[in-house]
Amino acid sequence: MKPATFVLFGATGDLAKRKIYPALYQLFVDQKLPSSFSLIGLGRRELSHETFQSNVEQSLLNFSRSEVKDAAVIKKFLRAFRYQVLDVERKEDYTKLLRVVEEREEELNITPNRMFYLSVGPEFFETIATNIHESGLGSVDGWKRLVIEKPFGHDLESARHLNQKLNQAFDETEIYRIDHYLGKPMVQQMGQLLHSALSEQELRSRSMASIQISANETLGVEERAGYYDHAGAIRDMFQNHMLQLLMMLTIELPNRSSVEEVGPLKRKIIKSLQPLHKMDVKHHIVRGQYGAGEIKEGQVVGYTNEPGIASDSQNDTFIAARLQSNDPFWKDIPLYIRTGKRLKEKVTRIVIEFKLEGPLKDLLIIEIGPNEGIFFQKSQSVQEHSEGELPIRNQVSFLKEGVTDAYESLIYDALMGDKTYFAHWDEVELSWEWVQPILEAYQENLLPLHIYPAGSFGPLEADELLARDGFHWWFDNKNASNDEATQGNVPTYHYNT
Numbered sequence: 013m014k015p016a017t018f019v020l021f022g023a024t025g026d027l028a029k030r031k032i033y034p035a036l037y038q039l040f041v042d043q044k045l046p047s048s049f050s051l052i053g054l055g056r057r058e059l060s061h062e063t064f065q066s067n068v069e070q071s072l073l074n075f076s077r078s079e080v081k082d083a084a085v086i087k088k089f090l091r092a093f094r095y096q097v098l099d100v101e102r103k104e105d106y107t108k109l110l111r112v113v114e115e116r117e118e119e120l121n122i123t124p125n126r127m128f129y130l131s132v133g134p135e136f137f138e139t140i141a142t143n144i145h146e147s148g149l150g151s152v153d154g155w156k157r158l159v160i161e162k163p164f165g166h167d168l169e170s171a172r173h174l175n176q177k178l179n180q181a182f183d184e185t186e187i188y189r190i191d192h193y194l195g196k197p198m199v200q201q202m203g204q205l206l207h208s209a210l211s212e213q214e215l216r217s218r219s220m221a222s223i224q225i226s227a228n229e230t231l232g233v234e235e236r237a238g239y240y241d242h243a244g245a246i247r248d249m250f251q252n253h254m255l256q257l258l259m260m261l262t263i264e265l266p267n268r269s270s271v272e273e274v275g276p277l278k279r280k281i282i283k284s285l286q287p288l289h290k291m292d293v294k295h296h297i298v299r300g301q302y303g304a305g306e307i308k309e310g311q312v313v314g315y316t317n318e319p320g321i322a323s324d325s326q327n328d329t330f331i332a333a334r335l336q337s338n339d340p341f342w343k344d345i346p347l348y349i350r351t352g353k354r355l356k357e358k359v360t361r362i363v364i365e366f367k368l369e370g371p372l373k374d375l376l377i378i379e380i381g382p383n384e385g386i387f388f389q390k391s392q393s394v395q396e397h398s399e400g401e402l403p404i405r406n407q408v409s410f411l412k413e414g415v416t417d418a419y420e421s422l423i424y425d426a427l428m429g430d431k432t433y434f435a436h437w438d439e440v441e442l443s444w445e446w447v448q449p450i451l452e453a454y455q456e457n458l459l460p461l462h463i464y465p466a467g468s469f470g471p472l473e474a475d476e477l478l479a480r481d482g483f484h485w486w487f488d489n490k491n492a493s494n495d496e497a498t499q500g501n502v503p504t505y506h507y508n509t
Protein backbone atom coordinates (compact mmCIF):
# COMPACT_ATOMS: atom_id res chain seq x y z
CA MET A 13 0.00 0.00 0.00
CA LYS A 14 1.28 3.46 -0.89
CA PRO A 15 2.28 5.90 1.89
CA ALA A 16 -0.57 8.28 2.68
CA THR A 17 -1.76 11.26 4.65
CA PHE A 18 -5.21 10.95 6.20
CA VAL A 19 -6.72 14.41 6.71
CA LEU A 20 -9.67 14.03 9.05
CA PHE A 21 -12.22 16.85 9.21
CA GLY A 22 -14.39 16.37 12.33
CA ALA A 23 -11.64 14.64 14.31
CA THR A 24 -13.30 15.56 17.62
CA GLY A 25 -16.73 14.24 16.62
CA ASP A 26 -18.81 11.22 17.49
CA LEU A 27 -18.24 9.23 14.30
CA ALA A 28 -14.47 9.66 14.54
CA LYS A 29 -14.47 8.42 18.11
CA ARG A 30 -16.83 5.50 17.71
CA LYS A 31 -15.95 4.24 14.25
CA ILE A 32 -12.99 5.82 12.48
CA TYR A 33 -10.26 5.55 15.16
CA PRO A 34 -11.19 1.99 16.17
CA ALA A 35 -11.21 0.99 12.48
CA LEU A 36 -7.82 2.59 11.82
CA TYR A 37 -6.42 0.97 14.93
CA GLN A 38 -7.61 -2.48 13.88
CA LEU A 39 -6.05 -1.96 10.46
CA PHE A 40 -2.82 -0.95 12.19
CA VAL A 41 -2.87 -4.07 14.38
CA ASP A 42 -3.56 -6.20 11.30
CA GLN A 43 -0.71 -4.42 9.47
CA LYS A 44 -3.06 -3.08 6.83
CA LEU A 45 -2.11 0.59 7.12
CA PRO A 46 0.64 2.00 4.93
CA SER A 47 4.03 1.67 6.61
CA SER A 48 4.42 5.45 6.24
CA PHE A 49 1.20 6.95 7.47
CA SER A 50 0.31 10.38 8.80
CA LEU A 51 -3.02 11.49 10.25
CA ILE A 52 -3.93 15.14 10.76
CA GLY A 53 -7.06 15.60 12.85
CA LEU A 54 -9.05 18.83 12.43
CA GLY A 55 -11.66 20.67 14.45
CA ARG A 56 -12.43 24.11 15.79
CA ARG A 57 -11.55 23.43 19.38
CA GLU A 58 -8.00 24.09 20.60
CA LEU A 59 -6.18 20.87 21.40
CA SER A 60 -2.52 20.04 21.75
CA HIS A 61 -1.21 17.02 19.81
CA GLU A 62 -0.86 15.22 23.15
CA THR A 63 -4.45 15.86 24.24
CA PHE A 64 -5.71 14.79 20.83
CA GLN A 65 -3.70 11.58 21.03
CA SER A 66 -4.95 10.85 24.50
CA ASN A 67 -8.57 11.48 23.37
CA VAL A 68 -8.03 9.00 20.53
CA GLU A 69 -6.54 6.52 22.99
CA GLN A 70 -9.64 6.88 25.16
CA SER A 71 -11.89 6.21 22.20
CA LEU A 72 -9.92 3.03 21.45
CA LEU A 73 -10.30 1.88 25.03
CA ASN A 74 -14.04 2.53 24.81
CA PHE A 75 -14.86 1.36 21.31
CA SER A 76 -12.11 -0.77 19.75
CA ARG A 77 -13.02 -4.38 19.10
CA SER A 78 -9.36 -5.30 19.06
CA GLU A 79 -8.06 -7.78 21.57
CA VAL A 80 -4.75 -5.94 21.43
CA LYS A 81 -5.14 -3.05 23.85
CA ASP A 82 -1.51 -3.04 24.85
CA ALA A 83 -0.31 0.48 25.83
CA ALA A 84 2.89 0.13 23.79
CA VAL A 85 0.98 -0.83 20.61
CA ILE A 86 -1.48 2.02 21.06
CA LYS A 87 1.39 4.43 21.62
CA LYS A 88 3.07 3.32 18.42
CA PHE A 89 -0.19 3.76 16.52
CA LEU A 90 -0.69 7.26 17.95
CA ARG A 91 2.72 8.43 16.78
CA ALA A 92 1.17 9.12 13.39
CA PHE A 93 -1.46 11.49 14.86
CA ARG A 94 -1.28 15.28 14.85
CA TYR A 95 -3.97 17.88 15.51
CA GLN A 96 -4.62 21.19 13.79
CA VAL A 97 -7.28 23.81 14.48
CA LEU A 98 -9.41 24.50 11.42
CA ASP A 99 -12.71 26.26 10.93
CA VAL A 100 -14.12 25.07 7.64
CA GLU A 101 -15.12 28.60 6.64
CA ARG A 102 -11.68 30.17 7.24
CA LYS A 103 -9.54 30.07 4.15
CA GLU A 104 -6.33 30.87 6.03
CA ASP A 105 -6.78 27.68 8.06
CA TYR A 106 -6.41 25.64 4.87
CA THR A 107 -3.14 27.42 4.07
CA LYS A 108 -1.88 26.55 7.54
CA LEU A 109 -3.11 22.99 7.06
CA LEU A 110 -1.22 22.68 3.79
CA ARG A 111 2.00 23.68 5.59
CA VAL A 112 1.43 21.08 8.32
CA VAL A 113 0.63 18.34 5.81
CA GLU A 114 3.74 19.15 3.75
CA GLU A 115 5.97 19.28 6.83
CA ARG A 116 4.77 15.85 7.91
CA GLU A 117 5.20 14.48 4.39
CA GLU A 118 8.78 15.71 4.39
CA GLU A 119 9.46 14.47 7.91
CA LEU A 120 8.20 11.00 7.05
CA ASN A 121 9.46 11.08 3.49
CA ILE A 122 5.93 10.45 2.22
CA THR A 123 4.86 11.01 -1.39
CA PRO A 124 1.84 13.35 -1.38
CA ASN A 125 -1.03 10.85 -1.46
CA ARG A 126 -3.84 12.56 0.43
CA MET A 127 -7.12 11.24 1.66
CA PHE A 128 -9.57 13.91 2.86
CA TYR A 129 -12.17 12.33 5.11
CA LEU A 130 -15.17 14.58 5.82
CA SER A 131 -16.61 13.40 9.12
CA VAL A 132 -18.55 16.65 9.54
CA GLY A 133 -22.08 17.82 8.86
CA PRO A 134 -23.11 17.67 5.18
CA GLU A 135 -23.63 21.43 5.10
CA PHE A 136 -19.82 21.71 5.06
CA PHE A 137 -19.03 19.31 2.20
CA GLU A 138 -19.15 21.90 -0.56
CA THR A 139 -17.12 24.53 1.33
CA ILE A 140 -14.43 22.05 2.31
CA ALA A 141 -14.05 20.60 -1.19
CA THR A 142 -13.76 24.09 -2.66
CA ASN A 143 -11.20 25.16 -0.07
CA ILE A 144 -9.13 22.02 -0.56
CA HIS A 145 -9.00 22.85 -4.23
CA GLU A 146 -8.27 26.56 -3.87
CA SER A 147 -5.66 26.22 -1.12
CA GLY A 148 -3.49 23.82 -3.13
CA LEU A 149 -4.09 20.94 -0.71
CA GLY A 150 -5.52 19.01 -3.63
CA SER A 151 -2.51 19.58 -5.92
CA VAL A 152 -0.54 16.42 -5.44
CA ASP A 153 1.96 14.35 -7.36
CA GLY A 154 0.40 11.18 -6.03
CA TRP A 155 -3.32 10.55 -5.55
CA LYS A 156 -6.01 12.57 -3.79
CA ARG A 157 -9.31 11.16 -2.55
CA LEU A 158 -12.37 12.60 -0.91
CA VAL A 159 -14.28 10.38 1.49
CA ILE A 160 -17.72 11.64 2.47
CA GLU A 161 -20.30 10.42 4.89
CA LYS A 162 -23.99 10.43 4.28
CA PRO A 163 -26.36 12.18 3.92
CA PHE A 164 -25.51 13.04 0.33
CA GLY A 165 -28.05 15.79 -0.32
CA HIS A 166 -31.53 16.25 1.07
CA ASP A 167 -33.43 15.53 -2.12
CA LEU A 168 -32.73 15.08 -5.82
CA GLU A 169 -32.01 18.73 -6.52
CA SER A 170 -29.72 19.33 -3.55
CA ALA A 171 -27.83 16.09 -4.27
CA ARG A 172 -27.25 17.19 -7.87
CA HIS A 173 -26.11 20.62 -6.73
CA LEU A 174 -23.69 19.12 -4.22
CA ASN A 175 -22.29 16.70 -6.73
CA GLN A 176 -21.69 19.43 -9.24
CA LYS A 177 -19.77 21.43 -6.62
CA LEU A 178 -17.69 18.43 -5.54
CA ASN A 179 -16.85 17.74 -9.17
CA GLN A 180 -15.20 21.15 -9.43
CA ALA A 181 -12.58 19.94 -6.97
CA PHE A 182 -12.60 16.15 -7.32
CA ASP A 183 -13.21 13.82 -10.18
CA GLU A 184 -15.89 11.10 -9.69
CA THR A 185 -13.08 8.52 -9.57
CA GLU A 186 -11.66 10.39 -6.56
CA ILE A 187 -14.92 10.60 -4.57
CA TYR A 188 -15.65 7.80 -2.10
CA ARG A 189 -19.24 8.03 -0.80
CA ILE A 190 -19.48 5.88 2.28
CA ASP A 191 -22.58 3.79 2.77
CA HIS A 192 -21.59 1.63 5.71
CA TYR A 193 -24.09 -1.06 4.70
CA LEU A 194 -21.88 -1.70 1.67
CA GLY A 195 -19.04 -2.43 4.07
CA LYS A 196 -20.93 -5.19 5.85
CA PRO A 197 -19.39 -8.60 5.08
CA MET A 198 -22.72 -10.27 4.34
CA VAL A 199 -23.59 -7.54 1.86
CA GLN A 200 -20.25 -7.72 0.08
CA GLN A 201 -20.64 -11.43 -0.37
CA MET A 202 -24.32 -11.58 -1.08
CA GLY A 203 -24.08 -13.04 -4.58
CA GLN A 204 -21.49 -15.60 -3.53
CA LEU A 205 -23.57 -16.54 -0.50
CA LEU A 206 -26.69 -17.02 -2.55
CA HIS A 207 -24.80 -19.14 -5.04
CA SER A 208 -23.28 -21.25 -2.33
CA ALA A 209 -26.74 -21.77 -0.90
CA LEU A 210 -28.68 -22.37 -4.10
CA SER A 211 -27.59 -22.57 -7.69
CA GLU A 212 -29.02 -20.05 -10.14
CA GLN A 213 -31.03 -22.84 -11.67
CA GLU A 214 -32.45 -23.71 -8.26
CA LEU A 215 -33.23 -20.08 -7.61
CA ARG A 216 -35.06 -19.94 -10.92
CA SER A 217 -36.75 -23.30 -10.68
CA ARG A 218 -37.90 -22.79 -7.14
CA SER A 219 -39.43 -19.66 -8.42
CA MET A 220 -39.25 -16.81 -5.99
CA ALA A 221 -42.56 -15.48 -4.75
CA SER A 222 -41.35 -12.36 -2.98
CA ILE A 223 -38.36 -10.67 -1.44
CA GLN A 224 -38.40 -8.70 1.76
CA ILE A 225 -35.64 -6.54 3.20
CA SER A 226 -35.91 -5.26 6.75
CA ALA A 227 -33.64 -3.01 8.78
CA ASN A 228 -35.35 -2.81 12.12
CA GLU A 229 -33.92 -0.93 15.05
CA THR A 230 -34.82 -0.87 18.71
CA LEU A 231 -33.06 2.46 19.25
CA GLY A 232 -34.96 5.71 19.08
CA VAL A 233 -33.69 9.06 17.83
CA GLU A 234 -31.03 9.19 20.59
CA GLU A 235 -28.93 12.40 20.58
CA ARG A 236 -29.50 13.18 16.91
CA ALA A 237 -32.74 15.12 17.00
CA GLY A 238 -31.37 18.09 15.02
CA TYR A 239 -30.40 15.90 12.09
CA TYR A 240 -33.02 13.18 12.27
CA ASP A 241 -36.08 15.39 12.56
CA HIS A 242 -35.22 16.80 9.12
CA ALA A 243 -34.17 13.51 7.61
CA GLY A 244 -36.61 10.87 8.81
CA ALA A 245 -36.37 7.18 8.02
CA ILE A 246 -36.71 7.86 4.31
CA ARG A 247 -33.51 9.91 4.06
CA ASP A 248 -31.64 8.36 6.96
CA MET A 249 -32.03 4.73 5.87
CA PHE A 250 -34.27 4.15 2.87
CA GLN A 251 -32.78 6.30 0.09
CA ASN A 252 -29.29 5.01 0.80
CA HIS A 253 -28.84 1.82 2.85
CA MET A 254 -32.08 0.09 1.88
CA LEU A 255 -31.85 0.80 -1.83
CA GLN A 256 -28.20 -0.23 -1.79
CA LEU A 257 -29.19 -3.53 -0.15
CA LEU A 258 -31.80 -4.04 -2.83
CA MET A 259 -29.25 -3.35 -5.57
CA MET A 260 -26.66 -5.65 -4.04
CA LEU A 261 -29.19 -8.47 -3.75
CA THR A 262 -30.63 -8.16 -7.20
CA ILE A 263 -27.56 -7.53 -9.33
CA GLU A 264 -27.38 -10.48 -11.56
CA LEU A 265 -25.54 -13.39 -10.17
CA PRO A 266 -22.86 -14.68 -9.94
CA ASN A 267 -21.15 -12.39 -7.53
CA ARG A 268 -19.16 -9.56 -9.04
CA SER A 269 -16.07 -8.22 -7.48
CA SER A 270 -14.82 -5.16 -9.30
CA VAL A 271 -16.19 -1.68 -9.58
CA GLU A 272 -16.38 -2.02 -13.36
CA GLU A 273 -18.70 -4.99 -13.02
CA VAL A 274 -20.78 -4.08 -9.98
CA GLY A 275 -21.54 -0.45 -10.89
CA PRO A 276 -23.37 -0.95 -14.20
CA LEU A 277 -25.36 -3.88 -12.80
CA LYS A 278 -26.54 -1.84 -9.83
CA ARG A 279 -27.57 1.00 -12.11
CA LYS A 280 -29.46 -1.37 -14.37
CA ILE A 281 -31.47 -2.63 -11.40
CA ILE A 282 -32.36 0.72 -9.95
CA LYS A 283 -33.33 1.98 -13.39
CA SER A 284 -35.60 -1.04 -13.73
CA LEU A 285 -37.73 -0.07 -10.72
CA GLN A 286 -41.20 1.01 -11.71
CA PRO A 287 -41.42 4.71 -10.88
CA LEU A 288 -44.07 5.98 -8.50
CA HIS A 289 -46.24 8.99 -9.07
CA LYS A 290 -46.78 11.11 -6.02
CA MET A 291 -50.56 10.65 -6.20
CA ASP A 292 -50.09 6.86 -6.08
CA VAL A 293 -47.49 6.81 -3.33
CA LYS A 294 -50.11 5.98 -0.69
CA HIS A 295 -50.74 2.60 -2.37
CA HIS A 296 -47.08 1.58 -2.20
CA ILE A 297 -45.67 3.27 0.88
CA VAL A 298 -46.55 3.23 4.57
CA ARG A 299 -45.11 5.93 6.76
CA GLY A 300 -45.05 5.76 10.51
CA GLN A 301 -43.83 7.45 13.66
CA TYR A 302 -43.27 5.75 17.00
CA GLY A 303 -45.45 6.54 19.94
CA ALA A 304 -44.78 5.67 23.57
CA GLY A 305 -44.37 1.99 24.33
CA GLU A 306 -42.27 -0.69 25.87
CA ILE A 307 -38.97 -2.06 24.65
CA LYS A 308 -36.64 -4.57 26.35
CA GLU A 309 -35.15 -1.84 28.53
CA GLY A 310 -38.58 -0.68 29.74
CA GLN A 311 -41.06 2.12 29.00
CA VAL A 312 -40.00 4.73 26.46
CA VAL A 313 -41.52 8.00 25.33
CA GLY A 314 -43.01 8.62 21.92
CA TYR A 315 -41.01 10.41 19.21
CA THR A 316 -42.61 13.82 19.76
CA ASN A 317 -41.67 13.67 23.44
CA GLU A 318 -38.02 12.99 22.70
CA PRO A 319 -35.59 15.81 23.64
CA GLY A 320 -35.13 18.25 20.77
CA ILE A 321 -38.14 17.04 18.75
CA ALA A 322 -41.02 19.43 18.12
CA SER A 323 -44.24 18.28 19.83
CA ASP A 324 -46.09 18.49 16.51
CA SER A 325 -43.38 16.86 14.37
CA GLN A 326 -44.72 14.90 11.41
CA ASN A 327 -41.36 13.29 10.76
CA ASP A 328 -41.28 9.63 9.76
CA THR A 329 -39.42 7.11 11.92
CA PHE A 330 -40.70 4.15 9.86
CA ILE A 331 -41.22 3.43 6.20
CA ALA A 332 -42.44 0.32 4.42
CA ALA A 333 -42.48 0.11 0.64
CA ARG A 334 -43.64 -2.19 -2.10
CA LEU A 335 -41.46 -2.00 -5.21
CA GLN A 336 -41.63 -3.74 -8.53
CA SER A 337 -38.85 -4.20 -11.05
CA ASN A 338 -39.16 -4.46 -14.83
CA ASP A 339 -35.90 -6.41 -15.01
CA PRO A 340 -36.63 -9.78 -16.71
CA PHE A 341 -35.21 -11.79 -13.77
CA TRP A 342 -37.10 -9.92 -11.02
CA LYS A 343 -40.24 -9.02 -12.92
CA ASP A 344 -43.40 -10.22 -11.16
CA ILE A 345 -41.59 -10.68 -7.85
CA PRO A 346 -42.75 -8.06 -5.37
CA LEU A 347 -39.90 -6.43 -3.47
CA TYR A 348 -40.76 -5.22 0.03
CA ILE A 349 -38.60 -2.95 2.12
CA ARG A 350 -39.13 -1.68 5.64
CA THR A 351 -37.03 0.17 8.15
CA GLY A 352 -37.84 1.90 11.38
CA LYS A 353 -36.78 2.96 14.82
CA ARG A 354 -38.08 1.69 18.18
CA LEU A 355 -39.21 -1.61 16.72
CA LYS A 356 -39.35 -4.96 18.45
CA GLU A 357 -36.07 -6.37 17.16
CA LYS A 358 -32.69 -5.08 16.06
CA VAL A 359 -32.02 -6.84 12.80
CA THR A 360 -31.07 -6.35 9.18
CA ARG A 361 -32.44 -9.29 7.23
CA ILE A 362 -33.39 -10.38 3.74
CA VAL A 363 -36.02 -13.07 3.27
CA ILE A 364 -36.60 -14.75 -0.08
CA GLU A 365 -39.91 -16.56 -0.08
CA PHE A 366 -40.45 -19.33 -2.63
CA LYS A 367 -43.69 -20.20 -4.35
CA LEU A 368 -45.54 -23.06 -2.68
CA GLU A 369 -49.16 -24.01 -2.45
CA GLY A 370 -50.92 -23.49 0.87
CA PRO A 371 -49.82 -21.61 3.97
CA LEU A 372 -46.42 -23.31 4.40
CA LYS A 373 -43.44 -21.61 2.80
CA ASP A 374 -39.83 -22.31 1.94
CA LEU A 375 -37.63 -19.41 2.92
CA LEU A 376 -34.05 -18.42 2.25
CA ILE A 377 -32.95 -15.97 4.91
CA ILE A 378 -29.85 -13.80 4.91
CA GLU A 379 -29.08 -12.33 8.31
CA ILE A 380 -26.87 -9.29 7.75
CA GLY A 381 -26.60 -8.00 11.30
CA PRO A 382 -26.15 -7.94 14.22
CA ASN A 383 -25.83 -11.71 13.74
CA GLU A 384 -24.64 -12.99 10.39
CA GLY A 385 -25.92 -16.10 8.70
CA ILE A 386 -27.71 -17.67 5.80
CA PHE A 387 -30.46 -20.16 6.45
CA PHE A 388 -32.93 -22.22 4.56
CA GLN A 389 -36.20 -22.93 6.30
CA LYS A 390 -38.26 -25.74 4.83
CA SER A 391 -41.96 -25.41 4.81
CA GLN A 392 -42.81 -28.65 6.58
CA SER A 393 -41.39 -27.62 9.86
CA VAL A 394 -40.38 -24.16 10.91
CA GLN A 395 -38.15 -25.75 13.54
CA GLU A 396 -35.88 -27.58 11.13
CA HIS A 397 -33.18 -26.39 8.79
CA SER A 398 -32.66 -28.61 5.83
CA GLU A 399 -28.95 -29.08 5.65
CA GLY A 400 -29.21 -32.37 3.82
CA GLU A 401 -31.45 -31.53 0.95
CA LEU A 402 -29.88 -28.30 -0.16
CA PRO A 403 -26.23 -27.36 0.00
CA ILE A 404 -26.63 -24.92 2.85
CA ARG A 405 -23.67 -24.37 5.05
CA ASN A 406 -23.62 -21.92 7.87
CA GLN A 407 -22.38 -18.42 7.79
CA VAL A 408 -18.82 -18.08 8.94
CA SER A 409 -17.10 -20.18 6.33
CA PHE A 410 -18.35 -17.80 3.63
CA LEU A 411 -16.96 -14.68 5.18
CA LYS A 412 -13.77 -12.92 4.17
CA GLU A 413 -11.29 -13.73 6.87
CA GLY A 414 -10.34 -11.10 9.36
CA VAL A 415 -12.54 -8.23 8.22
CA THR A 416 -15.77 -7.95 10.13
CA ASP A 417 -16.32 -4.26 10.62
CA ALA A 418 -17.78 -2.11 7.86
CA TYR A 419 -15.58 0.90 8.58
CA GLU A 420 -12.40 -1.18 8.64
CA SER A 421 -13.28 -2.68 5.33
CA LEU A 422 -14.25 0.62 3.69
CA ILE A 423 -11.34 2.67 5.00
CA TYR A 424 -8.97 -0.05 3.86
CA ASP A 425 -10.56 -0.08 0.39
CA ALA A 426 -10.38 3.72 0.17
CA LEU A 427 -6.67 3.64 1.05
CA MET A 428 -6.19 0.97 -1.61
CA GLY A 429 -8.19 2.97 -4.17
CA ASP A 430 -10.85 0.30 -4.55
CA LYS A 431 -14.27 1.90 -5.09
CA THR A 432 -16.29 -1.30 -5.51
CA TYR A 433 -18.19 -0.90 -2.25
CA PHE A 434 -18.75 2.84 -2.37
CA ALA A 435 -21.86 4.50 -3.75
CA HIS A 436 -21.30 5.83 -7.26
CA TRP A 437 -22.93 9.15 -8.12
CA ASP A 438 -25.19 7.52 -10.74
CA GLU A 439 -26.65 5.20 -8.09
CA VAL A 440 -27.13 8.06 -5.66
CA GLU A 441 -28.87 10.17 -8.29
CA LEU A 442 -31.09 7.30 -9.47
CA SER A 443 -32.02 6.51 -5.85
CA TRP A 444 -33.02 10.11 -5.22
CA GLU A 445 -34.99 10.09 -8.47
CA TRP A 446 -36.98 7.07 -7.31
CA VAL A 447 -37.52 8.51 -3.84
CA GLN A 448 -38.40 12.06 -4.93
CA PRO A 449 -42.17 11.46 -5.49
CA ILE A 450 -42.37 9.96 -2.00
CA LEU A 451 -40.71 13.05 -0.54
CA GLU A 452 -43.22 15.19 -2.40
CA ALA A 453 -46.13 13.08 -1.20
CA TYR A 454 -44.88 13.46 2.38
CA GLN A 455 -44.46 17.17 1.94
CA GLU A 456 -47.95 17.59 0.52
CA ASN A 457 -49.44 15.26 3.11
CA LEU A 458 -50.77 12.87 0.51
CA LEU A 459 -50.47 9.87 2.78
CA PRO A 460 -51.18 9.38 6.45
CA LEU A 461 -48.60 9.24 9.22
CA HIS A 462 -49.41 6.15 11.30
CA ILE A 463 -48.41 6.16 14.94
CA TYR A 464 -47.14 2.78 16.11
CA PRO A 465 -46.28 1.76 19.66
CA ALA A 466 -42.57 1.57 20.48
CA GLY A 467 -41.60 -2.10 20.77
CA SER A 468 -43.98 -3.23 18.01
CA PHE A 469 -43.25 -4.20 14.41
CA GLY A 470 -44.47 -0.84 13.14
CA PRO A 471 -47.89 0.24 11.90
CA LEU A 472 -50.41 -2.49 11.08
CA GLU A 473 -50.76 -0.84 7.67
CA ALA A 474 -47.28 -2.18 6.87
CA ASP A 475 -48.61 -5.70 7.43
CA GLU A 476 -51.56 -4.93 5.21
CA LEU A 477 -49.23 -3.78 2.44
CA LEU A 478 -48.01 -7.38 2.16
CA ALA A 479 -51.24 -9.09 3.13
CA ARG A 480 -52.88 -7.55 0.05
CA ASP A 481 -50.54 -9.72 -2.05
CA GLY A 482 -50.82 -12.74 0.24
CA PHE A 483 -47.51 -12.20 2.06
CA HIS A 484 -46.33 -11.47 5.62
CA TRP A 485 -43.24 -9.98 7.21
CA TRP A 486 -41.13 -12.75 8.65
CA PHE A 487 -39.34 -12.39 11.95
CA ASP A 488 -37.14 -14.54 14.14
CA ASN A 489 -39.13 -15.40 17.19
CA LYS A 490 -36.04 -15.77 19.35
CA ASN A 491 -34.51 -12.51 18.26
CA ALA A 492 -37.71 -10.57 18.89
CA SER A 493 -38.37 -12.22 22.22
CA ASN A 494 -37.95 -10.26 25.42
CA ASP A 495 -36.91 -13.44 27.15
CA GLU A 496 -33.11 -13.51 27.08
CA ALA A 497 -32.98 -17.26 27.68
CA THR A 498 -34.47 -17.90 24.26
CA GLN A 499 -32.18 -15.55 22.35
CA GLY A 500 -29.10 -16.35 20.30
CA ASN A 501 -30.09 -19.90 19.39
CA VAL A 502 -30.85 -21.11 15.88
CA PRO A 503 -33.41 -18.73 14.38
CA THR A 504 -36.89 -19.88 13.50
CA TYR A 505 -38.96 -17.63 11.34
CA HIS A 506 -42.60 -16.84 11.89
CA TYR A 507 -45.07 -14.23 10.92
CA ASN A 508 -47.79 -12.46 12.83
CA THR A 509 -51.20 -13.85 12.06
Ligand SMILES: NC(=O)C1=CN([C@@H]2O[C@H](COP(=O)(O)OP(=O)(O)OC[C@H]3O[C@@H](n4cnc5c(N)ncnc54)[C@H](OP(=O)(O)O)[C@@H]3O)[C@@H](O)[C@H]2O)C=CC1
Pocket residue numbers: 021022023024025026027028054055056057098099100101130131132133134161162163
Ligand atom coordinates in the same frame (compact mmCIF):
# COMPACT_ATOMS: atom_id res chain seq x y z
N1 LIG B 1 -22.29 9.61 14.33
C1 LIG B 1 -22.73 8.62 13.54
O1 LIG B 1 -23.02 7.50 13.98
C2 LIG B 1 -22.89 8.83 12.07
C3 LIG B 1 -22.53 10.02 11.49
N2 LIG B 1 -22.63 10.17 10.14
C4 LIG B 1 -22.24 11.41 9.49
O2 LIG B 1 -20.90 11.71 9.85
C5 LIG B 1 -20.70 13.10 9.92
C6 LIG B 1 -20.16 13.46 11.30
O3 LIG B 1 -21.10 13.09 12.28
P1 LIG B 1 -20.78 13.13 13.84
O4 LIG B 1 -19.38 12.76 14.13
O5 LIG B 1 -21.87 12.34 14.47
O6 LIG B 1 -20.99 14.67 14.21
P2 LIG B 1 -20.52 15.45 15.51
O7 LIG B 1 -21.45 16.58 15.68
O8 LIG B 1 -20.28 14.55 16.66
O9 LIG B 1 -19.08 16.01 15.09
C7 LIG B 1 -18.95 17.05 14.17
C8 LIG B 1 -17.49 17.38 13.96
O10 LIG B 1 -17.43 18.48 13.08
C9 LIG B 1 -16.56 19.48 13.62
N3 LIG B 1 -17.06 20.79 13.21
C10 LIG B 1 -18.30 21.30 13.39
N4 LIG B 1 -18.37 22.55 12.88
C11 LIG B 1 -17.15 22.81 12.35
C12 LIG B 1 -16.60 23.92 11.67
N5 LIG B 1 -17.30 25.04 11.43
N6 LIG B 1 -15.32 23.85 11.28
C13 LIG B 1 -14.58 22.75 11.52
N7 LIG B 1 -15.04 21.66 12.15
C14 LIG B 1 -16.32 21.70 12.56
C15 LIG B 1 -16.65 19.27 15.11
O11 LIG B 1 -15.46 19.71 15.74
P3 LIG B 1 -15.35 21.03 16.63
O12 LIG B 1 -16.57 21.08 17.47
O13 LIG B 1 -14.08 20.84 17.38
O14 LIG B 1 -15.28 22.11 15.65
C16 LIG B 1 -16.74 17.75 15.23
O15 LIG B 1 -15.47 17.19 15.19
C17 LIG B 1 -22.05 13.71 9.58
O16 LIG B 1 -22.09 13.94 8.20
C18 LIG B 1 -23.03 12.61 9.95
O17 LIG B 1 -24.23 12.74 9.23
C19 LIG B 1 -23.03 9.13 9.33
C20 LIG B 1 -23.39 7.93 9.86
C21 LIG B 1 -23.39 7.68 11.28
Ligand SMILES: O=C1O[C@H](COP(=O)(O)O)[C@@H](O)[C@H](O)[C@H]1O
Pocket residue numbers: 227229231248249360381
Ligand atom coordinates in the same frame (compact mmCIF):
# COMPACT_ATOMS: atom_id res chain seq x y z
O1 LIG C 1 -26.67 5.13 8.98
C1 LIG C 1 -27.37 4.83 9.93
O2 LIG C 1 -27.39 3.54 10.32
C2 LIG C 1 -27.77 3.20 11.65
C3 LIG C 1 -28.05 1.70 11.63
O3 LIG C 1 -26.89 1.02 11.27
P1 LIG C 1 -26.65 -0.49 11.66
O4 LIG C 1 -25.33 -0.82 11.08
O5 LIG C 1 -26.69 -0.55 13.17
O6 LIG C 1 -27.78 -1.28 11.09
C4 LIG C 1 -28.97 3.98 12.11
O7 LIG C 1 -29.17 3.77 13.50
C5 LIG C 1 -28.74 5.46 11.90
O8 LIG C 1 -29.93 6.17 12.22
C6 LIG C 1 -28.37 5.74 10.46
O9 LIG C 1 -27.95 7.09 10.35
